[in-house]
Amino acid sequence: MLEFKNVSYVASNADGEKEIIKNVSFEIDQKFTCLTGPNGGGKSTLAKLIMGIIKPTEGRIMFEGRDITQLSITERAKEGISFAFQQPVRFKGITVSDLINFAGERKLKMNEICEYLSEVGLCAREYVNREVNASLSGGELKRIEIATAMARGAKLSVFDEPEAGIDLWSFTNLIKVFEKLRDKMGGSLIVISHQERILNIADRIIVIADGKITEDGAPKEVMNKLFLAKNCKMLENGVKA
Amino acid sequence: MKEFSALEKQLLSTIADIESVPTGAYNIREDGRLKGRSTTENIDIVSKTDKSGIDIFIKPNTKNQRVDIPVIITKSGLNDLVYNDFYVGENADVLIVAGCGIHNPGCDTARHDGIHTFHVGKNAKVKYVEKHYGEGDGSGERILNPTTVVEIDEGGYLEMETVQIKGVDSTVRTTNAVLGKDATLIIREKIMTHGKQTAETHFTVDLNGENSGAHVISRSVAKDSSHQVYNSLVNGNNKCNGHTECDAIIMDNGTVSAIPRINANCVDATLIHEAAIGKIAGEQLVKLMSLGLTEKQAEEEIVNGFLK
Numbered sequence: 001m002l003e004f005k006n007v008s009y010v011a012s013n014a015d016g017e018k019e020i021i022k023n024v025s026f027e028i029d030q031k032f033t034c035l036t037g038p039n040g041g042g043k044s045t046l047a048k049l050i051m052g053i054i055k056p057t058e059g060r061i062m063f064e065g066r067d068i069t070q071l072s073i074t075e076r077a078k079e080g081i082s083f084a085f086q087q088p089v090r091f092k093g094i095t096v097s098d099l100i101n102f103a104g105e106r107k108l109k110m111n112e113i114c115e116y117l118s119e120v121g122l123c124a125r126e127y128v129n130r131e132v133n134a135s136l137s138g139g140e141l142k143r144i145e146i147a148t149a150m151a152r153g154a155k156l157s158v159f160d161e162p163e164a165g166i167d168l169w170s171f172t173n174l175i176k177v178f179e180k181l182r183d184k185m186g187g188s189l190i191v192i193s194h195q196e197r198i199l200n201i202a203d204r205i206i207v208i209a210d211g212k213i214t215e216d217g218a219p220k221e222v223m224n225k226l227f228l229a230k231n232c233k234m235l236e237n238g239v240k241a
Numbered sequence: 242m243k244e245f246s247a248l249e250k251q252l253l254s255t256i257a258d259i260e261s262v263p264t265g266a267y268n269i270r271e272d273g274r275l276k277g278r279s280t281t282e283n284i285d286i287v288s289k290t291d292k293s294g295i296d297i298f299i300k301p302n303t304k305n306q307r308v309d310i311p312v313i314i315t316k317s318g319l320n321d322l323v324y325n326d327f328y329v330g331e332n333a334d335v336l337i338v339a340g341c342g343i344h345n346p347g348c349d350t351a352r353h354d355g356i357h358t359f360h361v362g363k364n365a366k367v368k369y370v371e372k373h374y375g376e377g378d379g380s381g382e383r384i385l386n387p388t389t390v391v392e393i394d395e396g397g398y399l400e401m402e403t404v405q406i407k408g409v410d411s412t413v414r415t416t417n418a419v420l421g422k423d424a425t426l427i428i429r430e431k432i433m434t435h436g437k438q439t440a441e442t443h444f445t446v447d448l449n450g451e452n453s454g455a456h457v458i459s460r461s462v463a464k465d466s467s468h469q470v471y472n473s474l475v476n477g478n479n480k481c482n483g484h485t486e487c488d489a490i491i492m493d494n495g496t497v498s499a500i501p502r503i504n505a506n507c508v509d510a511t512l513i514h515e516a517a518i519g520k521i522a523g524e525q526l527v528k529l530m531s532l533g534l535t536e537k538q539a540e541e542e543i544v545n546g547f548l549k
Contacts, residue, residue, distance in 0.1 A: 051531055053527055053531075072530070073527060073530040073531055074530045074533060074534065074535050074536070077530065077531050077532060077533040078533055082531060082532070083531045085524075085528065089522070089524045089525050089527075089528040091525060091543065091546060092460070092488065092546065092547050093460075093543075093545075093546030093547045093548065093549045094542065094543070094546035095546075098542075098546065099532075102529060102532040102533070102534060102542070103532045105532075105533055148532070152532060
């Protein structure tokens with residue numbers, strides 16, 4: 001469904017250039033794939049490349065057999081890719097229901113909006129007409145972001161660290177939401193996460209470090225390798241495992 | 242009063258949501274003359290004898306009633322000046338809908354200067370909505386200069402929602418308010434300018450009464466080469482709360498200056514001012530585009546939401 005063919009991405013700034021993604025190739029057609037790895041390893045950059053927020057310096061991105069490398073964000077959204085931001089965006093004047101209506105590309109009935117909000121543990125009545133602004137906490141915004149992705153119902157939904165900024169109670173519910181999405185939603189999910197409980201419910205885990213794929217496989221297999229690697233590192237450093 | 246023509250209906254519906262002759266108290270002014278008027282048992286409207294304009298008397302304890310006093314101009318070259326005074330009795334609770342729509346079909350300037358004075362009685366509650374709009378194929382300018390003078394007695398409450406929808410070439414908007422004990426003033430101003438338009442706002446609020454409070458909130462969008470200036474001055478002259486906020490989006494070559502000022506003249510005055518001006522955040526555009534909107538649609542939705 002989604003294919004990266006020798007994709008590289010070089011970021012430029014005042015200090016010079018840095019290669020963030022280094023000749024990465026993979027195919028994803030599983031229902032639920034997790035991207036994990038150390039901070040700064042290139043996970044979020046990869047997600048932005050999928051959504052078209054940034055374009056590869058080299059290589060091609062295919063979606064359902066079509067080359068989408070040069071497609072804009074809007075065109076990719078129309079193709080069926082959605083993206084939930086790590087830091088949800090705030091708007092003055094745009095309400096929760098506006099955002100969900102945009103996602104659904106129609107004016108949804110109130111009970112439909114409420115259903116999406118209830119799925120992420122928000123009391124719908126209190127939130128429907130609220131502006132998506134600074135009056136909402138980070139956790140609330142995050143849940144609205146997930147509800148929006150659900151309303152979008154895309155063929156491929158990318159979630160960038162959905163657990164960030166969410167409290168423990170919400171996190172437990174978040175796992176349930178993703179299990180439900182995995183089981184009921186028609187499309188595929190790519191979730192960037194550091195959380196073991198999210199990694200455990202995936203069909204596949206891809207580990208990205210230093211801009212490259214270092215592990216790729218079923219959760220048990222990858223988690224074992226990560227566990228061993230972590231212990232070995234600790235032993236090397238003379239710390240008891 | 243006869244039914245409205247298509248043009249009248251369009252202007253009235255844009256500025257005051259009026260589709261047909263209102264059922265309550267109203268005074269409709271068209272091209273500098275009275276188009277129609279109706280009064281009710283509790284709301285009287287009387288023409289001034291010394292100058293152009295009306296006095297609106299709202300009896301004490303009048304509840305849940307609405308007064309419409311829209312003005313429309315459909316002729317080029319008309320310069321309309323009007324004085325409207327509102328006397329809102331004690332404990333009244335009313336909605337006053339004003340506004341001015343100009344359709345300028347010619348090459349001469351069409352201008353309306355409305356000077357409104359509100360006397361809000363003890364414990365009275367007023368919501369005042371004023372929308373301004375301009376249109377027309379002619380090259381003549383459309384100018385609107387509203388002046389609002391407000392006096393709020395003890396425990397009185399005035400909420401002003403003033404909107405400049407679009408099409409106004411030049412505006413100078415002046416509001417001067419004096420608040421008594423426990424009085425509250427809330428102003429929500431929304432202004433959109435485009436082309437080479439200019440908009441200037443001057444708010445002066447004197448919080449004279451103990452426990453008086455004012456929130457002056459302005460949201461504006463300056464597109465193309467338009468220019469806006471926001472001036473606000475809140476004087477805390479007693480134990481009071483004052484807040485003034487200007488939030489502006491600039492697009493294309495639009496420019497905005499915000500000059501919020503607060504004076505605490507009493508040690509128990511609590512005053513805050515905020516001002517933020519900037520273009521539409523890139524992340525906001527990206528978010529809406531990721532939901533399938535084009536960049537232009539995303540921009541429109543962000544602006545519409547901001548000015549909603």
